[in-house]
Amino acid sequence: MASANSWTLEIASPVAAPRLFRAAVLDWHTLAPKVASHVVASAHPVEGDGAVGSIRQFNFTSVMPFSFTKERLDFLDLDKCECKNTLIEGGAIGVSIETATSHIKVEPVADGGSLVKVESTYKLLPGVEVKDEVAKAKEAVTAIFKGAEAYLHRRTITEAMASANSWTLEIASPVAAPRLFRAAVLDWHTLAPKVASHVVASAHPVEGDGAVGSVRQFNFTSVMPFSFTKERLDFLDLDKCECKNTLIEGGAIGVSIETATSHIKVEPAADGGSLVKVESTYKLLPGVEVKDEVAKAKEAVTAIFKGAEAYLHRRTITEAMASANSWTLEIASPVAAPRLFRAAVLDWHTLAPKVASHVVASAHPVEGDGAVGSIRQFNFTSVMPFSFTKERLDFLDLDKCECKNTLIEGGAIGVSIETATSHIKVEPAADGGSLVKVESTYKLLPGVEVKDEVAKAKEAVTAIFKGAEAYLVANPDAYN
Structure with a gap:
């Protein structure tokens, strides 16, 4: 058997x-x-x-x-x-x-x-x-x-x-290709938390310095179905504004997809703008079906480039405004140019607490002896919206009664303006007096609008020279 x-x-x-x-x-x-x-x-x-x-x-x-x-x-x-x-x-x-x-x-x-x-x-x-x-x-x-x-x-x-899981997307933008590529792709980990904070809580490089092989992580808010993603830069051509990235961790990796790569190229357009071309390729995990995820992915990518575009548009306007942010002022005075220049400009840190004590509480040199590169500080009373300013002397011509100063700290620096410089020249007038010419140039911080600040600034400068003038008229032997 x-x-x-x-x-x-x-x-x-x-x-x-x-x-x-x-x-x-x-x-x-x-x-x-x-x-x-x-x-x-x-x-x-x-x-x-x-x-x-x-x-x-x-x-x-x-x-x-x-x-x-x-x-x-x-x-x-x-x-x-x-x-x-x-x-x-x-x-x-x-x-x-x-x-x-x-x-x-x-x-x-x-x-x-x-x-x-x-x-x-x-x-x-x-x-x-x-x-x-x-x-x-x-x-x-x-x-x-x-x-x-x-x-x-x-x-x-x-x-x-x-093998067929891929989608393509094209996005037209008025922003030049190199600028948009840097903002929306290369530097998106820096920009995203600023312009898309409702989605991206934070982002940071994990490995590398931005060259091929670098890895960066994006951490998302609760509006997203996942908490983070890590992506690796696999290819980069800066001249062509082209790169390839691989999603290596987080997101839908291990949940619905096995692998995901993106190929991004930002091409220049004839009108000076650009055309963004995106190709995303992914491999689904067994048994997973695609529903509206592709549409959502396209919306997300579009939001990235449109968010960067909006930021760059605002930045362009701000920069254009900043380049034009200057004002000029002329003040006639009966005081001779050299006297007025010394009192109202060169020695104002000494004179101001005497003749404008309701505004300037104290003032003193911080560095230098009054030559180019010297810095002085003015401390203000409560009538001013800021407590102090520090200014540096960048140019001085005693014979022409001319100088240039830069505001380096205090005042509106970091509050509403990024930089501020003033060019002052006190010219002799035919009647023995003088004509003060002031040009102030400043760069606003992003999103700041100028209202009545220019008028107030002109009033303040006029008050300085008129205060010095009154002192010099009352003291004819001073600053001779």
Whole structure:
């Protein structure tokens, strides 16, 4: 009876022989817990690396009449997709059978699929009779190959989808290509928290200095479905405003997509603006379907470039305003030019607390002796909106009663203006008096608008010279 204990089985499959053999035979210990978890709780190699002599163990759920099996690989021909295994422990070994071997061959067929041929040989223990065990064994083997086939079929569809998973987008912008590329791509980790703070909480470089291989991280607010992303710069051509990035962590990685890359090129347009071209390629995880994610991704990318564009547009306006932010003033005085220049300009830090104590509480030199490069500080009373100013002397011509100063600290610096300089020249007039000419140039901080500040500044400068003039008229021997 023992010599006759064998059965054969053939199973047709649309899957190519090598693929089915690897999945349902060689790698079944990996695949089974995924596709047949109701039967196989876990499986793992016990000995060897998959070559002849290797042993692997399958642990079963309660639906099976035994808890585990161990099988040894006795023969393997990868080219022919053929192997022989021996059941060495567990299962029905020692319960109803003494030995059991299986011979499996997966042959290619003309339609590109395969034909599985299985021969199982076993030796019953004395006194054991076979009832429906053979039928059950055939059902179990068929289930293995059909389970692997179903998995491979789904995988084929997913891989086909993944290979086609890409979308393209074009965005026209009035901003020049190099400027937009720097802002919306290269420096977006700096700009995003400023212009898109409702989405990007913070961002920072993780590795590198912005060259190829650099990694940066974006941390998002609660409006996003994920908390962060990390992206790596894989290619960069600054001259062509072109780059390629790979999403390496965070976002949808490991949730719905396996990989994601983006190719961005910002091309110059004939009107001086630019055309942004984006191509995104991604690979979905098995079983994931794309719904409205592509539309959302396009909206997000568009928002990035339009956000940068809006910022640059505002910046352009501000810079244009800043370049034109200057005013001039002329003040006639009966006092001779050299006297007025010394009192109201060169020595104003000494005179101001005397003649304008309601405004200037004190003043003193900080650095230098009054030559170019010298710095002096004015401390103001509560009538002023700021407590002090520091100014540096950048140019001085005593003979022409001319100088240039830069406000370096205090006042409106950092509050409403970025820089401020003044050019003062006191020219002699025909009547023996003088004509004061003042030109003030300043650069506003982004978003700041000028209201009545220019008028107030002119009043303040006029008050300085008229205060000095009154003092000099009252003291004709001073500053001669």
